[in-house]
Structure formats: C-alpha cells, structure tokens
Amino acid sequence: MAFELAPGTGTDYYLLEELLTDEERAIRDKVRAFCDREVIPIISDYWQREEFPFELIPKMAALRIAGGSIPTILGCPGMSAVAMGLVAMELSRGDGSVSAFFGVHSGLAMMAIALLGSNEQRMRWLPPMARMERIGAFALTEPDHGSDVVLLESRARREGDEYVIDGEKRWIGNASFADLTIVWARDDEGHVGGFIVEKGTPGFEAEVIRGKTSKRAVWQANVRLRGVRVPVEHRLEKARTFKDTGKVLVATRFGVAWEALGHAVAAYELALAYARRRVQFGRPLVAYQDVQTRLAKMLAEITSMQLLSYRLSQLVEQRWMTEGMASLAKMHNAQKARWVVAQARDLLGGNGILLDHHVARHWADVEAVYTYEGTDTIQSLIVGREITGVSAFAPHAEQAQPPQPPV
Numbered sequence: 001m002a003f004e005l006a007p008g009t010g011t012d013y014y015l016l017e018e019l020l021t022d023e024e025r026a027i028r029d030k031v032r033a034f035c036d037r038e039v040i041p042i043i044s045d046y047w048q049r050e051e052f053p054f055e056l057i058p059k060m061a062a063l064r065i066a067g068g069s070i071p072t073i074l075g076c077p078g079m080s081a082v083a084m085g086l087v088a089m090e091l092s093r094g095d096g097s098v099s100a101f102f103g104v105h106s107g108l109a110m111m112a113i114a115l116l117g118s119n120e121q122r123m124r125w126l127p128p129m130a131r132m133e134r135i136g137a138f139a140l141t142e143p144d145h146g147s148d149v150v151l152l153e154s155r156a157r158r159e160g161d162e163y164v165i166d167g168e169k170r171w172i173g174n175a176s177f178a179d180l181t182i183v184w185a186r187d188d189e190g191h192v193g194g195f196i197v198e199k200g201t202p203g204f205e206a207e208v209i210r211g212k213t214s215k216r217a218v219w220q221a222n223v224r225l226r227g228v229r230v231p232v233e234h235r236l237e238k239a240r241t242f243k244d245t246g247k248v249l250v251a252t253r254f255g256v257a258w259e260a261l262g263h264a265v266a267a268y269e270l271a272l273a274y275a276r277r278r279v280q281f282g283r284p285l286v287a288y289q290d291v292q293t294r295l296a297k298m299l300a301e302i303t304s305m306q307l308l309s310y311r312l313s314q315l316v317e318q319r320w321m322t323e324g325m326a327s328l329a330k331m332h333n334a335q336k337a338r339w340v341v342a343q344a345r346d347l348l349g350g351n352g353i354l355l356d357h358h359v360a361r362h363w364a365d366v367e368a369v370y371t372y373e374g375t376d377t378i379q380s381l382i383v384g385r386e387i388t389g390v391s392a393f394a395p396h397a398e399q400a401q402p403p404q405p406p407v
C-alpha cells in the first residue's frame with residue numbers, strides 16, 4: 001500500500017522544503033520514489049519471513065547514494081549533510097531494515113575507510129563500495145561489550161606481514177554476506193585498530209541472528225574470528241585508539257537521528273490517511289477532537305525532530321557538531337519517534353498490529369533504532385558528560401577507562 005496523502009496534508013508543516021537546495025530536493029525525491037515503487041510493495045513479505053531483499057541492492061546502487069558526503073574524487077556522491085540526512089529519512093520512511101542495511105554499508109563501513117584509511121586504502125575500497133559492487137560491514141560490538149564496547153577483547157596479533165585476529169562479535173549487520181567487514185580489535189600493544197577482513201577469509205564465520213522482533217528484513221550476525229589472517233596493509237592507517245573509532249560513530253550518529261524521523265513520518269502519514277477513511281460512531285476518526293489533538297501532538301514532535309535534524313546537518317557541514325550534539329539528536333529523535341509510532345499504531349486499532357497496514361513494521365523497527373548506535377541512556381550520558389564535564393558511565397568513572405560512544 002503506497003502512502004495515501006491528499007495534497008497539502010504532508011508532514012512539512014514548517015516548510016523546511018524552502019531551505020533545501022534543488023539538489024537536495026532531487027535526491028530526496030528519487031529516494032522517496034524508489035521506496036514507494038520498489039520497497040514498500042514488497043517489504044512486509046521479507047520482514048515476515050526474516051529474509052533480506054537482495055533484489056534491492058542493484059536498484060539502490062542505481063540511485064548513486066552510497067558513500068553520502070564522501071568526495072566524488074573517491075567515486076562517491078559528495079552530497080551535503082542535509083542530503084545524506086534526507087536519504088536516511090526517506091529510506092526508513094520506506095522501511096527500517098533497508099535503511100539499517102544502507103546505514104551499515106554507506107555509513108559505518110564506508111565512513112570508517114574514508115575517515116581512517118590511507119589514500120591508498122580509500123582509492124582501493126571506496127569506489128566499488130560506492131557502486132555497491134562490494135558491500136561493507138562494521139564489527140565492533142562483542143557479546144560481553146555493547147555499551148562498554150571500549151573494553152573490547154578481540155585481539156590482532158602481528159606475525160610478519162600479517163595480523164592474526166581472534167575474537168567474537170555480536171549484532172554485526174550485513175556480516176553474513178558482506179564482501180568486507182571492518183573488524184575492531186586490539187593489537188599487541190593494546191591499541192585499537194580497524195582491520196579489513198574480506199569475504200571468504202579462513203577463520204571468519206558469521207551466523208545470522210534469528211528470531212528478532214525488529215528490523216526483521218535485515219540480517220545481523222554473531223561473528224567468530226579464529227586465527228583470521230589479514231595482510232598488514234588491511235589495517236586502517238589512521239585508527240590507533242578508540243577515539244578514532246569514535247570519530248566514525250559520531251559521524252554516522254546524525255544519520256540515525258534522521259532515520260528515527262523517517263519512521264515517525266511514515267507512521268504519522270499512514271495514521272492520518274487511515275483516520276480520514278475509518279468511520280466509527282457515524283463519523284470519520286479525524287472528526288473527533290481527541291484524534292485531532294493526538295495528530296497535532298504527533299506533528300509537533302515530527303516538526304521538532306525535523307528542525308533538530310536539519311540544524312544538526314548544518315553543524316556537520318560547518319564542522320561544528322560535537323559528540324554531544326549528535327547524541328542529543330539521536331536520543332531526542334529516537335524517543336519521539338517511538339512515541340509517534342506508538343500513537344499511530346493505536347489509531348489504526350486492530351489493523352495497527354497487521355503488517356499489511358505497515359504501521360506495525362515501523363512500530364517494531366523503531367525499537368532497534370532506540371537501541372543501536374548507542375542506547376537512549378548512553379546518548380544521555382554522552383550529553384551529560386559534555387554539559388557537566390563529569391563522566392557518569394561507570395560507578396567509579398575515574399577508575400574506569402574513559403567510555404566511548406558505542407555503535
């Protein structure tokens with residue numbers, strides 16, 4: 001079912017459209033059209049079967065959006081931070097699994113190489129990733145280290161011209177089929193490094209996590225690394241400490257804020273369309289005061305999310321965005337999206353829990369957004385640290401290693 005909005009009833013209540021460049025509008029429109037035409041009609045079936053829609057990869061590749069703001073000289077789109085945000089929003093407005101797949105490939109994996117790779121590494125890996133001929137994954141989280149991932153235990157031992165990697169990773173998006181996975185591990189000196197592990201490397205095993213109730217049409221894997229050998233030139237040149245890893249996480253977190261917005265927009269649009277046509281007690285739902293009040297509050301939250309996301313993208317462009325600013329947007333938008341989507345689900349009554357009506361999928365998917373790339377609490381602690389100067393991550397923060405933002 002495509003979105004059923006009458007003209008003039010969209011979610012751009014404060015006319016943000018006016019602030020977009022022609023190029024940003026064009027990028028948004030092409031991603032929206034792709035989602036309406038290619039994603040929404042097929043995705044509930046994949047979601048239900050817990051299958052990943054591989055058929056969409058070449059179609060996404062044709063959009064030329066992978067790599068976001070990474071410069072064109074590296075074969076990437078070189079788009080503005082606003083355009084990148086709009087892409088994340090439109091993809092999740094279409095479907096949260098598709099946006100999560102894209103966020104890992106184009107965000108985490110490609111940004112890690114763009115920000116931390118040598119020129120040679122960038123030239124080698126990024127152009128085929130931008131064409132989506134090679135798909136990326138980003139393996140940071142471990143079974144025993146999620147929010148405290150700075151304490152990661154995976155090891156990369158130097159042996160001649162190779163590193164030998166051992167460890168366990170959990171929740172790694174795309175890892176079961178990715179052509180390359182950026183694996184984070186500590187070297188012999190205890191320094192954190194990012195190592196590019198290519199598909200088929202002996203000792204690398206990825207098992208898809210089944211039974212999820214959120215983002216079911218994208219695969220995350222438990223990854224085992226047993227004596228995985230990579231050449232030394234596969235170590236990202238500029239990744240030496242966890243602070244470097246953190247640069248990637250901060251750079252992609254603003255995209256997650258936009259992603260949360262996309263879920264809220266989709267759910268609101270669907271709920272409004274439904275409330276227009278659903279008649280109870282002789283009148284359409286939209287004719288009731290309570291329903292209008294709820295729609296107004298939902299739109300108010302969406303508008304606040306839009307303004308925050310747009311401004312955050314400007315701060316990215318101007319290189320003024322701090323870690324806390326990115327966290328504040330992710331925290332705020334994920335919380336608000338969760339509320340908006342829950343309201344929408346209720347407005348659809350029983351149909352709100354049916355996949356056919358799409359709201360249920362967004363309702364379930366937004367839960368993962370609330371947790372990944374740093375939980376709601378962890379984002380609040382990052383903001384708290386920035387505004388107070390005191391780290392409250394651990395009971396005895398001064399004794400713990402300084403925690404860094406998780407994925």
Ligand SMILES: Cc1cc2nc3c(=O)[nH]c(=O)nc-3n(C[C@H](O)[C@H](O)[C@H](O)COP(=O)(O)OP(=O)(O)OC[C@H]3O[C@@H](n4cnc5c(N)ncnc54)[C@H](O)[C@@H]3O)c2cc1C
Pocket residue numbers: 104138139140141145146147148170171172173174215220368371372373374375376377378392393394406407
């Ligand atoms: C769908 C999905 C996709 C993902 N994709 C990837 C990926 O591609 N690559 C990757 O590396 N990782 C990925 N992750 C991992 C994700 O980043 C982690 O799940 C997330 O950081 C939370 O870690 P955890 O699940 O271990 O929860 P935990 O860290 O165990 O947290 C459990 C609860 O404890 C709270 N908590 C933790 N520490 C504190 C504290 N100091 N004070 C108060 N409360 C606290 C948390 O807020 C949370 O409510 C993905 C996760 C999901 C669900």
